[in-house]
Every structure is written in C-alpha cells, then in structure tokens.
Amino acid sequence: MKNGKEKEFVLDVVNRNSQAISLLGDNIFYFAELGMQEFETSGLMVRILEEAGFQVERNISGMPTAFMATYGSGKPVIALHTEFDATPASSQVTGVAEPRSITEGAPGHTEGHNVNAAVLIGGAFAVKKAMDEFKLPGTLKVFGAPAEEQLVSRPFFVRDGYFKDVDVAIHDHIGGEFGTLYGLRQYALISAEFTFKGVSAHAATAPWKARDALDAVVLMDIGFDKLREHLEPTQRSHRVITDGGDQPNVIPNRATIWWFFRESTAEKAQAIFEKAKRVAEGAAIMTGTTYSVNVLSAVWPTRANKTMAEVIHQNVELVGMPKWTETEQKLARELQSKEQLKPIGLRPEISPLREETNQSTSANDSGEVTWVVPSGRLTFPANIPGIAFHHWAAGVSLATSIAHKGAVAGAKTMAASTIDLFNDPALVAKAKETFKEEIADVEYKPLLPPDQKPPLELNKAIMERYRSLMQKHYPKEKPEFR
Numbered sequence: 001m002k003n004g005k006e007k008e009f010v011l012d013v014v015n016r017n018s019q020a021i022s023l024l025g026d027n028i029f030y031f032a033e034l035g036m037q038e039f040e041t042s043g044l045m046v047r048i049l050e051e052a053g054f055q056v057e058r059n060i061s062g063m064p065t066a067f068m069a070t071y072g073s074g075k076p077v078i079a080l081h082t083e084f085d086a087t088p089a090s091s092q093v094t095g096v097a098e099p100r101s102i103t104e105g106a107p108g109h110t111e112g113h114n115v116n117a118a119v120l121i122g123g124a125f126a127v128k129k130a131m132d133e134f135k136l137p138g139t140l141k142v143f144g145a146p147a148e149e150q151l152v153s154r155p156f157f158v159r160d161g162y163f164k165d166v167d168v169a170i171h172d173h174i175g176g177e178f179g180t181l182y183g184l185r186q187y188a189l190i191s192a193e194f195t196f197k198g199v200s201a202h203a204a205t206a207p208w209k210a211r212d213a214l215d216a217v218v219l220m221d222i223g224f225d226k227l228r229e230h231l232e233p234t235q236r237s238h239r240v241i242t243d244g245g246d247q248p249n250v251i252p253n254r255a256t257i258w259w260f261f262r263e264s265t266a267e268k269a270q271a272i273f274e275k276a277k278r279v280a281e282g283a284a285i286m287t288g289t290t291y292s293v294n295v296l297s298a299v300w301p302t303r304a305n306k307t308m309a310e311v312i313h314q315n316v317e318l319v320g321m322p323k324w325t326e327t328e329q330k331l332a333r334e335l336q337s338k339e340q341l342k343p344i345g346l347r348p349e350i351s352p353l354r355e356e357t358n359q360s361t362s363a364n365d366s367g368e369v370t371w372v373v374p375s376g377r378l379t380f381p382a383n384i385p386g387i388a389f390h391h392w393a394a395g396v397s398l399a400t401s402i403a404h405k406g407a408v409a410g411a412k413t414m415a416a417s418t419i420d421l422f423n424d425p426a427l428v429a430k431a432k433e434t435f436k437e438e439i440a441d442v443e444y445k446p447l448l449p450p451d452q453k454p455p456l457e458l459n460k461a462i463m464e465r466y467r468s469l470m471q472k473h474y475p476k477e478k479p480e481f482r
C-alpha cells in the first residue's frame with residue numbers, strides 16, 4: 001500500500017470540504033428523521049451526489065428513502081454504505097451536558113447516524129473527484145440505508161441483488177474511538193410483529209361474547225418470559241405492545257406485540273423465533289383468537305474481513321486522531337462525570353487493529369452485507385467515549401466541533417481506503433480470498449422471508465406529529481461540496 005498522489009488528493013478534497021461535511025451532519029441532526037421517514041435526509045444526500053455527477057437510483061428495494069448512487073464503470077466495484085435515521089423521543093440540544101430537548105417529545109439523534117451520513121458523502125465525493133482526476137478504472141457505489149434502528153434496509157438490498165456485483169464494501173459508523181477490527185462483531189436479529197385477532201364486545205354488559213386479542217398479547221408476553229429461563233443466556237429478546245386496543249369498555253378484537261429476537265448466530269435467532277411462534281399459538285388457543293406474524297426484518301450478525309480491516313487501519317494511522325481542544329475535552333469530561341463514568345475525556349490516540357473477541361449483543365442491518373461481500377467497518381471518533389447510545393447524553397456531541405472533526409477524520413479514512421482498493425487489484429483479490437477462508441464453514445441463508453415487503457409505514461405517525469414543530473430548527477445554511 002503506497003500513499004501516492006491520489007491519496008494526497010483525496011485528503012485535500014476532504015479538507016477543502018470540511019465545512020460542507022460538518023454542515024451536512026448538522027442539517028441531518030436537526031432533521032432527526034425516524035426510520036423509513038428520512039425524506040429530508042436522503043433528499044439532501046441525493047442532491048449532493050447528483051450534483052457531484054453520480055447516477056442515483058432512488059426507491060431501491062421499494063423504500064422511498066433508500067438510494068444507490070453509482071459512478072464510474074467496470075471492475076472493481078466498491079460499495080460504501082451507511083444509515084442516517086434518528087431515535088424516537090430523544091430530542092437533545094447539542095453541546096450542553098444536561099438533558100434538554102430541542103422539541104419536547106420529538107425524535108432526535110442519540111447515536112450519531114447524522115454524522116455517519118456526513119462521513120459517507122464526504123468520503124464518496126472525494127473518491128469521485130480522484131476517479132476523474134486520475135482516470136481510475138472501476139465503479140463506486142454509494143448506498144443510503146434507511147431505518148437501521150429497526151434493522152430494515154440492507155437485508156432487502158442483498159435479497160434484491162444490489163450487492164451481487166460488488167467486490168468489497170466499507171461501512172462507516174460513529175463511535176467514541178477511531179479504528180477498526182475484524183471478526184464477528186454483533187448479533188443476528190429477527191424483528192417480527194405478532195397480531196392477534198378476536199371478537200369485540202361491551203366489556204361490562206357482555207364480556208362473555210368477546211374473544212380478547214389483548215389477553216392473547218399479554219399471555220404471549222408471559223409465555224415468552226416463562227420460556228426465557230430455558231433459553232441460552234446469550235439470547236436477548238425484547239418487545240413493545242404497539243396495539244393494545246382503543247378504550248377499556250370495548251374488548252379489543254385486535255392487538256399487536258412487536259418483538260426483537262437476538263442471538264449470536266442467525267441459526268440461533270431463527271430457533272428462538274420458532275419457539276416464540278409456538279408461544280403465540282398457545283396464547284391464541286387459550287383466548288380463542290387467531291394470530292399472524294409479520295417479519296419486519298431479519299439480519300445476520302455483522303462481521304468484518306481481516307484484509308479490509310488492515311486496509312482501513314493503515315489509513316486510520318495515516319489520518320490520525322483529531323487534535324481536541326480544551327473546550328471539547330471539558331464537555332466530554334463533564335458529560336462522563338454526569339453519567340458516572342471515569343472522566344477520561346476524548347481519546348488522544350487511535351485504537352489498535354485487533355480481532356473482535358467480545359461479540360456485542362447489539363445488531364446492525366449491515367450484517368447482511370458482511371456475509372456476501374468482504375466488508376470493513378470504520379469507527380470514527382465523533383461521540384464521547386463510554387456514553388451509551390439511545391440516551392440523551394449520546395446526542396450531546398453530535399452537532400459540535402467534536403462531531404465535525406470526527407467526521408472529517410472519518411471521511412478521509414473512507415476515501416483513502418477506497419483509493420487503496422481502486423489502486424491495487426491484488427488487495428481486492430486478497431480480501432476475497434481471506435473472506436472465503438473466514439466464512440468457509442458457514443452457509444449463508446437469509447433470515448428474511450423471500451416475499452417480504454419493507455415496512456413503509458414505520459414511524460410515519462410519529463414523524464407526522466412532530467415534523468412541523470421540528471422544521472423551525474432546521475439550519476438555514478445547506479452544504480455545498482466543491
């Protein structure tokens with residue numbers, strides 16, 4: 001791997017666009033759109049890519065906020081992809097070390113997918129410029145993946161063939177550190193709604209005429225809790241009741257419970273799902289109701305390829321950890337203290353390259369891609385170390401100079417790594433070879449049902465309720481890449 005003029009060039013392009021990258025991340029922070037409803041977010045990303053000369057296909061896999069942007073032609077085909085959705089009820093003012101909403105009750109970014117998107121666009125823009133400048137052969141594909149928080153999009157992309165001709169892929173994700181690793185990273189997950197149907201009746205005058213769908217939901221919940229004792233301790237399963245009826249005097253004839261079933265392998269996640277279906281069947285028998293299952297999504301665990309990790313790591317070393325100011329360190333320490341963490345501040349050094357030995361119980365729908373294409377995952381430093389995601393404190397850094405510097409470092413690494421892969425066909429070949437060895441004894445069989453349609457209505461009602469209130473806070477200034 002050599003750090004030639006192409007690499008110097010992309011680093012310059014990212015530097016030149018650092019303001020635009022920051023603005024893009026900030027805009028998406030204030031859009032704070034939930035999964036499948038990321039219309040402002042993906043609209044802005046697509047506009048930038050189209051203006052830059054990418055060919056953009058919208059609505060991929062039938063999801064209005066999904067896109068695939070293509071530039072160049074021929075081999076290798078390199079894919080860059082990431083998510084950009086927010087989390088519900090987590091509106092948080094940026095830059096203050098206390099819980100304070102921008103819009104009370106509204107969605108907010110409390111993980112940092114807004115910065116993921118800025119890194120993706122910043123990196124892709126620089127690579128495209130280099131492809132022009134140095135007439136690099138090959139194809140760059142940039143994927144916008146909606147609804148990561150509900151693990152939706154990428155299993156559909158893979159099923160529908162969007163990664164079929166892709167040689168290698170890189171996924172960027174925010175974190176409290178700067179680095180990458182290889183091996184098995186996260187869990188498999190099946191997201192499924194169980195809807196029970198019964199018969200309604202007046203709850204006071206004729207309850208014996210009813211068959212109570214909510215009772216079935218409650219019994220399924222209790223039944224699954226009984227099952228938990230006999231499941232392996234590695235599993236993680238959790239639920240919400242999304243439909244529990246309308247009012248107490250009408251016995252609900254319809255009720256829905258939405259489950260996430262998580263395990264360390266796809267096979268084990270599937271086995272829990274099968275057991276849960278038996279529990280639902282039991283609940284239906286007990287209550288005289290019927291039930292149906294709707295799989296919203298189902299993903300394999302994320303894994304990362306060693307060769308791809310080596311490529312990314314060398315560029316993390318090249319780019320280096322951003323230099324943090326005392327003001328940034330102070331905010332980080334203050335927040336860590338408030339969260340009862342050791343106030344270590346922001347990390348001064350990059351993380352060493354290592355093999356993951358501690359598989360996380362979290363999941364990411366990029367998992368699906370990582371079993372069909374040699375994949376790397378770049379963690380860039382735009383969040384405060386130790387702070388747990390999906391919590392107000394994880395929103396604090398996301399539109400500050402900490403996020404801006406982390407995004408620039410991430411975009412540089414993404415661009416430089418992609419340049420290495422474009423420049424060296426042997427590297428792509430090696431990634432394919434090591435990938436084959438790594439997954440040798442695993443047969444990839446999608447968990448997603450082949451005829452499943454994406455859940456387009458997801459989060460629609462919440463966004464409709466809050467969008468007009470949130471619009472007041474949208475930044476006036478929009479990013480211009482050049």
Ligand SMILES: [Zn+2]
Pocket residue numbers: 111113148173
């Ligand atoms: Zn995430």
